[in-house]
Structures are given as C-alpha cells and as structure tokens.
Amino acid sequence: MLKIPLSLLAALCAGLALLAAPAMAQPQTIGSVTRIQGFAVEAAPGALNYDLVAGGRVHEGGRIITGRGARLEIRFDDNSVITIGEKATVLLDEFRHRPAAPANPGAQAIRLLRGTFRFVTGLIGQADRTRVRVRTPVATIGIRGTDFFGGPLETGMPPGQLHYGFMIIDGAIDVENIHGTVTLDEPEEGTFLPMDGGKAPTPPRKWGAAATSEAYESIAFQ
Numbered sequence: 001m002l003k004i005p006l007s008l009l010a011a012l013c014a015g016l017a018l019l020a021a022p023a024m025a026q027p028q029t030i031g032s033v034t035r036i037q038g039f040a041v042e043a044a045p046g047a048l049n050y051d052l053v054a055g056g057r058v059h060e061g062g063r064i065i066t067g068r069g070a071r072l073e074i075r076f077d078d079n080s081v082i083t084i085g086e087k088a089t090v091l092l093d094e095f096r097h098r099p100a101a102p103a104n105p106g107a108q109a110i111r112l113l114r115g116t117f118r119f120v121t122g123l124i125g126q127a128d129r130t131r132v133r134v135r136t137p138v139a140t141i142g143i144r145g146t147d148f149f150g151g152p153l154e155t156g157m158p159p160g161q162l163h164y165g166f167m168i169i170d171g172a173i174d175v176e177n178i179h180g181t182v183t184l185d186e187p188e189e190g191t192f193l194p195m196d197g198g199k200a201p202t203p204p205r206k207w208g209a210a211a212t213s214e215a216y217e218s219i220a221f222q
Contacts, residue, residue, distance in 0.1 A: 028095075045059065167211075
C-alpha cells in the first residue's frame with residue numbers, strides 16, 4: 001500500500017479546500033477620483049488597499065486616508081462630490097443608487113473621522129434628502145440639497161487650539177447633535193462646536209474673511 005506522508009496529505013487537503021472555496025466577492029465600486037494632489041489611499045473591504053489615482057474607482061465600505069498636503073476629489077455615481085483636505089480619514093459607509101426607481105432612489109452615508117471636507121449632494125439627495133447622511137465627530141448633518149464645508153479650524157481660537165466649523169456654500173443644512181440643532185441657509189453662514197462635540201452648535205452667523213479663507217484653503221488644490 002502506498003503511504004502518503006502526513007505533511008503532504010495536509011498540504012493537499014488545504015489546496016483542495018482553497019479550490020472549493022468561493023471566490024471573495026469584490027467590493028462594489030461607487031465613484032471615481034476626479035482630482036488628486038499628493039498621496040491618498042483607500043482601505044477597501046476584504047483587506048484590499050488601493051493607492052488612489054485620477055480616474056481610479058472607490059468602493060462602498062472603503063476608508064479613504066489622505067497624506068500631508070494632500071487634496072482629493074471624488075465624484076460618486078449619482079454625481080454627488082466630496083472634496084477632502086490633508087490628513088483626513090473618511091468612511092464611505094453606504095451607497096445605493098437606483099436611477100430607475102425615483103420613489104426609492106437609494107441611500108448614501110458618509111462618515112468624516114478626521115480632516116476638512118466639502119460635500120455637494122447629487123441625485124440621491126435631490127430625489128429624497130432624507131436618504132443622505134453625513135456624520136462627523138461633533139454633529140450629524142441634515143441635508144437639504146446642498147453644498148457645504150466642515151472640519152477643524154483655528155480661526156477665532158487661542159493659539160494651538162481648534163474648533164469644528166460648518167459653513168453653507170449653497171442650499172441649506174441642519175447641524176445637529178444631542179445638545180441642539182441649527183439651520184444654515186445663507187451663503188457663508190456658519191456655526192462652530194467644540195472638538196469633543198460637548199456643546200450645541202453656536203447660533204448661525206456669517207463667517208468673516210479669516211474663517212472662510214481658512215476653510216476654502218484647507219480643501220483647495222494647488
């Protein structure tokens with residue numbers, strides 16, 4: 001009788017198991033990089049990492065990370081756009097676009113963990129604003145068909161300290177946390193919160209030149 005070494009038998013069984021296992025499903029692509037400055041990477045579901053380049057696709061469930069001095073613009077498949085500043089971390093939690101079903105246009109959910117950003121709603125938000133969710137470390141944003149900025153800023157704070165600001169560029173948003181809600185509906189109207197989100201948003205007011213310049217420069221391409 002032919003005897004097969006146990007080590008060889010184990011290797012054969014492992015190989016057969018791999019052949020029998022179903023191929024890992026590829027994460028769904030949901031948008032494309034339209035502009036990039038510096039370095040950015042996506043950690044996609046399934047432990048897949050992608051260096052992002054212009055024209056490259058991003059994926060539902062992906063974690064976007066930008067490097068020092070970086071800028072990144074992503075256009076999603078419903079034509080919504082997010083622009084991300086340097087040293088940012090953004091989670092693309094959910095994206096379902098159903099252009100053929102206007103009564104159920106899909107859903108979009110984005111989480112900002114770090115850094116500055118600008119977000120413009122697309123077809124999902126235009127069809128049903130309740131189906132777009134943008135969450136940040138300090139507040140949740142209620143979308144009303146809009147273009148807005150968010151992120152940490154230095155303007156108006158003592159040296160070395162930050163606060164978290166939101167500014168409407170076009171349209172309107174509700175800035176909400178457990179302490180209160182404000183509505184921004186005038187261009188360059190903004191609100192601030194502490195970095196830990198421990199207070200209600202400040203009453204809406206037009207930002208001065210220093211704050212608006214810092215906001216725009218943090219996401220501007222060079």
